[in-house]
Amino acid sequence: MNELSFDELVERVIAAEKPILLTHTRPDGDTVGSCAALASIFGAMGRNPIVVSPDPIPRRLSFLSGGKWFAPVKEYPSDSTVIAVDVASPQQLGELQSVFSGDLALSFMIDHHERGVAFAPRYLRSDASAVGEIVYDLALALVEKGVLKSVPPFAVNAIFASVSSDSGCFKYSNVTPRTHRIAASLIELGADAPEINRLLFDVKTEEILRAEGYVASHVSTTPDKKIAWVLVTDAIRDEMGLLDEHFETAIDVVRSLEGVEIAMTVKESPDGKFKVSLRSTGLDVAKIAATLGGGGHARAAGCSLSTCTAEEAARIAVDAVKAEMY
Ligand SMILES: [Mn+2]
Secondary structure, X not given: OOEXXXXXXXXXXXXXXXXXXXXXXXXXXXXXXXXXXHHHHHHHOOOOOXXXXXXXXXXXXXXXXXXXXXXXXXXXXOOOEEEEEOOOOHHHHOOHHHHOOHHHOOOEEEEOOOOOOOOOOEEEOOOOOOHHHHHHHHHHHHHHOOOOOOOOHHHHHHHHHHHHHHOOOOOXXXXXXXXXXXXXXXXXXXXXXXHHHHHHHHOOOHHHHHHHHHHHOOOEEOOOOOEEEEEEOHXXXXXXXXXXXXXXXXXXXXXXXXXXXXXXXXXXXXXXXXXXXXXXXXXXXHHXXXXXXXXXXXXXXXXXXXXXXXXXXXXXXXXXXXXXXX
């Protein structure tokens, strides 16, 4: 699959009729924020965009997904332009993989995952902290070309949310001076930074708070406390009356433990596999995840393991980390 230049991306966006924007599975603030921003931009261009997600969008992101673009659609026009946003592999489309094939195959993808897979013509910028940084450039290019009068206020806020979300509120190592410059420009354009950051990082539902409490009291570590992990199984979720989405911040709780260099969560998936998420303070976890059939970024990666129990999956993942660490 070919790689697109930025100019080619801009041309494709300008040419896109009936755009369908696809988020990745377990949608996060970047994929939802970038889709919402692009939908707002396409809307301002008079294009009637829609956003389709393979999984329900978490309630905490509803300030981004409340618009008409996110309403379920019964049928997709066959002449749609299908665009994957922040989707690193075909597997990350979940059940949408089979929906968007054949006549409705992907037109192109916009991504920032260094080790992502190009399964359609792709615009990739792996030095972007979030796809939102790319959408920002795109919005400015469209304004410069006169395609847009200005960046719609909703898009300004959605881009800010995307960047803030994937950068952990500008805390992670993927943040560059450019990330801050983009954020500053967005604030100048009217982004409500304090409110967006509050909604993304400070507000937690009761369910998420309970999930974090569980995680905090069930962290396992290696004797040197450098590797820490927690298991989240169906049985635990059922017992607590919680859903998978309530454990989205579990990894942050694990990585907050003093001395931890590699944090992991092992979560049972609906497909019966165990999804392992890895976060690192230095070690390249994308490389470790790749040895287990996964991928991601150097300091945030993941893979899916087909084992009988979560304990087994954790042991395999911990062993893979140890092999790289010691
Ligand atoms: Mn992203």
